[in-house]
Amino acid sequence: MIYLDNAATSWPKPEETLEAMDLFLRYKGGNPGRGGHSMALEAEKTVEETRLPIARLFNIPDKERVIFTLNCTDALNIGLKGFLKPGQHVLTDCIGHNSMVRPLRKLESQGVKVTKIKPSAEDGALTPSDIEKNITSDTKLLAVTHASNVTGVVQPVQEYGDIAKKHGLVFMVDAAQTAGMYPIDIQESNIDLLSLPGHKGLLGPPGTGVLYVGDRVDLDTLREGGTGVYSEQEEQPHTFPYGYESGTLNTVGIAGLGAGVKFILIYIKGRSGENFLP
Ligand SMILES: Cc1ncc(COP(=O)(O)O)c(C=O)c1O
Incomplete structure (x- = not known):
């Protein structure tokens, strides 16, 4: 198969993307920030560890300013x-x-x-x-x-x-x-x-995207809801990144996106893994 529609969405994805998604759904599929059990913590770790390589790829100084979106x-x-x-x-x-x-x-x-x-x-x-x-x-x-x-x-x-x-x-x-x-x-x-x-040149799956928001931007929220932080307060927190990611995230997609971005950093940019480890 010769696939020539990468501008719409990239295919095939690296094996690393597929493996990360498989691993996530089998062993880490809790809801990040919504529980203290081991799978919720693993999911949270996966999400947080995906912000970092994205920040590295675009020279973003603060990974908390990387917000996950649908596309x-x-x-x-x-x-x-x-x-x-x-x-x-x-x-x-x-x-x-x-x-x-x-x-x-x-x-x-x-x-x-x-x-x-x-x-x-x-x-x-x-x-x-x-x-x-x-x-x-x-x-x-x-x-x-x-x-x-x-x-x-x-x-x-x-x-x-x-x-x-x-x-x-x-x-x-x-x-x-x-x-x-x-x-x-x-x-x-x-x-x-x-x-x-997330699903084009960053080699993640469909259903993933990112918005970087710099600290000069005063951003209102479009969607309010569960954030996993400040749960006692009725008003939406404007806290980066969670205040802008209300609702359960596409965690399995984010796991795949993280693997796709690491693939780019290692194989295309020639960076060592140390560049995006916490
Ligand atoms: C220039 C440009 N902006 C935005 C989009 C929308 O991207 P998405 O499909 O991830 O929402 C596309 C999709 O092809 C695009 O080419």
Whole structure:
């Protein structure tokens, strides 16, 4: 079988991904943070040990800022809707996937101002000067697609990050098509919100995704519920990461995602295991 649909979801997954999921369901399948028995603790360890290699791959200084989501669409929704408020302005590109376009359209109907900047005719990417021209006093967010799933254009996110930093904007990158394939350094590129699918280049299973949230972002929750922390309080805790992961996590998927990311770090980046051990 020759599989050519890796931009939709990667296949086959490494043996390590399959083995980690098998091992998890057989021996570790408790509910993390919801009990003190050995399987719940093993599940918690698996989840926490998956945040670390993800943080290493993207140079994220604090692994607690790595939130597990259902997919990249979920991560985009949590980031965009959790951050933007009516009256605020967001700058974006015209090459976004519907998972960027539609949440923004919904926010626009609720009073968020959205400006879509046309890509340059020369290289199909946003021109930095066009971004700067469109910044207003209400602009709070620059949200761009790293690589288009339609045209294949890879945008220079480091240049955009410099602009965002210069103007005090929060910078969001949809890295659905680049995570695990292209180097992404959130510190070098000043990225505050990074949305990732776990099931494409990160070699995890479907049903996994990640949102990185930097400490400059004040993020509201989209979903409230059980968190495994502060259970005595009725109000949703805004504690990273649990406050943004309400409900039982896709623990078996996260186990597979952790193995996929470690596979990339070891075999592709040539990192030693010590780099992502606690
Ligand atoms: C650029 C881009 N963003 C977001 C997504 C959505 O990813 P997911 O299917 O994980 O929600 C895709 C999916 O192909 C994509 O190509």
